Amino acid sequence: MDYEKYMKICIQLAKQGEGKVSPNPLVGCVVLDKDGNKISEGFHAKYGENHAERDALLKLKNGEEKDGTLIVNLEPCSHFGKTPPCTDLIIERGIKKVVIGMRDVNPIVSGIQKLKNSGIEVIEGVLEDECRELNEIFIKNITQNKPFIAIKTATTLDGKIATSTGSSKWITSDEARNKVKNIRNRYDAIMTTSSTILADNPSMIHKKKIILDRCLKTDLESKIYQQGEVYVFCDEITSPHPSPKLGEGAVVSDSRTNAGEVIFIKTPSKENKLDLNFVLKKMYELGIKSILVESGGRLNGEMLKYADKIYHFIAPKITGDNSSLSCFDFRKITDINECENFKIKSVEQFGKDILLIYLRA
Numbered sequence: 001m002d003y004e005k006y007m008k009i010c011i012q013l014a015k016q017g018e019g020k021v022s023p024n025p026l027v028g029c030v031v032l033d034k035d036g037n038k039i040s041e042g043f044h045a046k047y048g049e050n051h052a053e054r055d056a057l058l059k060l061k062n063g064e065e066k067d068g069t070l071i072v073n074l075e076p077c078s079h080f081g082k083t084p085p086c087t088d089l090i091i092e093r094g095i096k097k098v099v100i101g102m103r104d105v106n107p108i109v110s111g112i113q114k115l116k117n118s119g120i121e122v123i124e125g126v127l128e129d130e131c132r133e134l135n136e137i138f139i140k141n142i143t144q145n146k147p148f149i150a151i152k153t154a155t156t157l158d159g160k161i162a163t164s165t166g167s168s169k170w171i172t173s174d175e176a177r178n179k180v181k182n183i184r185n186r187y188d189a190i191m192t193t194s195s196t197i198l199a200d201n202p203s204m205i206h207k208k209k210i211i212l213d214r215c216l217k218t219d220l221e222s223k224i225y226q227q228g229e230v231y232v233f234c235d236e237i238t239s240p241h242p243s244p245k246l247g248e249g250a251v252v253s254d255s256r257t258n259a260g261e262v263i264f265i266k267t268p269s270k271e272n273k274l275d276l277n278f279v280l281k282k283m284y285e286l287g288i289k290s291i292l293v294e295s296g297g298r299l300n301g302e303m304l305k306y307a308d309k310i311y312h313f314i315a316p317k318i319t320g321d322n323s324s325l326s327c328f329d330f331r332k333i334t335d336i337n338e339c340e341n342f343k344i345k346s347v348e349q350f351g352k353d354i355l356l357i358y359l360r361a
C-alpha cells in the first residue's frame with residue numbers, strides 16, 4: 001500500500017488549518033475502506049473544532065470504514081481536551097490499521113499505546129520529516145515552551161533592504177509580495193519596529209501585530225494601527241495617559257483607533273534597546289505561539305539568535321552602494337570565521353525573484 005501518497009494528502013489537508021488552529025497542531029486525515037479505497041478525508045480546521053480524525057470519521061454514516069485504514073500525520077490524541085479522544089472513535093468505528101506520520105511530542109498523548117492495546121495495527125514514521133516540518137511551530141512550543149520565530153526579508157543581490165535615504169518600495173515583484181501574504185498567514189503575529197513604520201508606513205494586514213517602539217515615536221494614525229490587534233512594547237506607557245508608575249510588564253489598552261485595540265506593554269531596556277527575551281516571553285504568555293519578524297536590518301540582526309527560520313526574498317538588482325541598509329546589521333566582525341552559519345532548505349522562484357529559506361546550521 002502506498003502510504004506515502006496518502007500521507008502527502010494528509011499534509012495538504014492539514015495546511016488548510018494554517019492560521020486558524022494555533023496553539024493546536026496542523027492535522028489532516030484520510031480513511032480507506034478494507035479494500036484500500038479512499039472513502040473519507042478530514043482536517044482540523046479551527047481551534048476548538050473537531051480534530052482531523054473525527055472530522056473524517058464523522059462523514060461516514062454506513063460503517064464502510066469497518067476493518068479499514070486511517071492515515072494521519074500526527075499520533076491521534078488519547079485525552080479529553082476541547083473534544084473527546086480521537087482514539088476512542090477510531091476504536092469504536094472498527095478501524096483495523098492506523099498509519100501515523102509522527103508521534104505527538106505532547107507527553108499527555110499516548111494514542112499509539114491505546115490503539116495497540118485495542119488490537120489495532122499501528123504503522124509509524126511515514127514521511128516523518130515532512131510531518132515534523134509541517135508542525136515545526138507546535139513542536140517548538142511543546143518542547144521548549146517558546147514561540148517559533150521566523151524572519152522575512154526582501155533584498156537586492158547585494159543584500160540591501162533600502163537605500164541610505166530609506167527608499168525601499170519596491171525591491172521585489174508583485175508575485176514575491178503576494179507570497180509574503182501567504183507566509184504571514186502561518187504565523188500568530190507579525191513583529192516590526194518604530195523605524196520601519198516611520199520609514200514606510202506599512203499596513204501589514206494581520207490579526208495580531210507587535211511593534212517595538214521604545215519611546216512611542218509612532219503615530220496611532222499610522223496605517224499599521226488601523227487594523228488588527230496591536231501590541232506596542234515601550235519603555236514608558238505615556239498613552240492613553242502618562243502612567244510612569246506602572247511596573248514592568250504592565251499592560252494598558254487603548255481603543256482609540258477605528259479598527260483594533262492597541263495594547264501597550266511596559267518593557268525593560270538594555271543599552272537603549274528593548275529586552276527581546278522579555279518581549280518574546282510576554283508574547284508567549286499572551287498566547288502568541290509564532291512570530292514573523294518583518295523589520296529592517298537592526299532588529300533582523302538582533303533577532304537572528306532567536307530565529308528558527310529565515311525567508312529571504314532576493315531580487316535580481318544591485319544597489320552598488322555600501323551606504324544602503326543591509327538586511328542583517330547588528331555588529332562588527334574582523335574574522336570571516338565569526339559569521340553566523342545557516343543551511344539552505346529550499347530555493348523557489350516567484351516572478352523575477354527567488355525565495356531562499358534557510359535554517360540554523
Ligand SMILES: NC(=O)c1ccc[n+]([C@@H]2O[C@H](COP(=O)([O-])OP(=O)(O)OC[C@H]3O[C@@H](n4cnc5c(N)ncnc54)[C@H](OP(=O)(O)O)[C@@H]3O)[C@@H](O)[C@H]2O)c1
Pocket residue numbers: 152153154155160161162166167168171192193194195196199200212213214215216217272273274275276294295296297298299300302325329
Ligand atoms: N526590504 C525589507 O524587507 C524591509 C523590511 C522592513 C523594513 N525595511 C526598511 O528598513 C529600514 C529600517 O531599518 P533599520 O535597520 O533602520 O530599523 P529596524 O531594524 O526596522 O528597527 C530598529 C529600531 O527598532 C527598535 N528596537 C527596539 N528594541 C530593539 C532591539 N532590541 N534591537 C533592535 N532594534 C530595536 C529601535 O527603535 P526604538 O528605540 O524607537 O524602539 C531601533 O531603532 C527602513 O528604511 C525600511 O524601509 C525593509
